[in-house]
Amino acid sequence: MASSEKTSGFSLIEVMIAAAIFSFGMLALVGLQYSSINMASTSNNRFAATNLVQQVIERARADGMGQFNPSSFEGTYNQLGKPATDKTTRVFNRTVTVSGNVLTVKVNWNEHTEVKHVTSSSFLY
Numbered sequence: 001m002a003s004s005e006k007t008s009g010f011s012l013i014e015v016m017i018a019a020a021i022f023s024f025g026m027l028a029l030v031g032l033q034y035s036s037i038n039m040a041s042t043s044n045n046r047f048a049a050t051n052l053v054q055q056v057i058e059r060a061r062a063d064g065m066g067q068f069n070p071s072s073f074e075g076t077y078n079q080l081g082k083p084a085t086d087k088t089t090r091v092f093n094r095t096v097t098v099s100g101n102v103l104t105v106k107v108n109w110n111e112h113t114e115v116k117h118v119t120s121s122s123f124l125y
Helices: 012-063
Strands: 075-077 092-099 102-111 114-123
Touching: 012 092, 012 102, 012 114
Parallel strands: none
Antiparallel strands: 075 092, 092 102, 102 114
């Protein structure tokens, strides 16, 4: 006589496979979150560097080349465009060069053991 008992529930193998699939999915989400945080940090740094470049170009255009002093804009700054202090976490180094009527501003910073930079040139008259 054949037994026709109906089993309910999950076997241990099914539960282990479901847990493994869930774990891989969670690892993928953690990796995506880490990547997102890194990209946001990179974007913030690039935005701050671009603002530091733009400050110099706008001041040079407002003052004119006769009154513009490039060396007064060189130095180390924080992400808000203020001179860097010992407590500054992100440091940007800005260099300004003038060749004829061409103003070139370069901002460097370290990010994840790599040196990044933003450079812009502008023709001033």
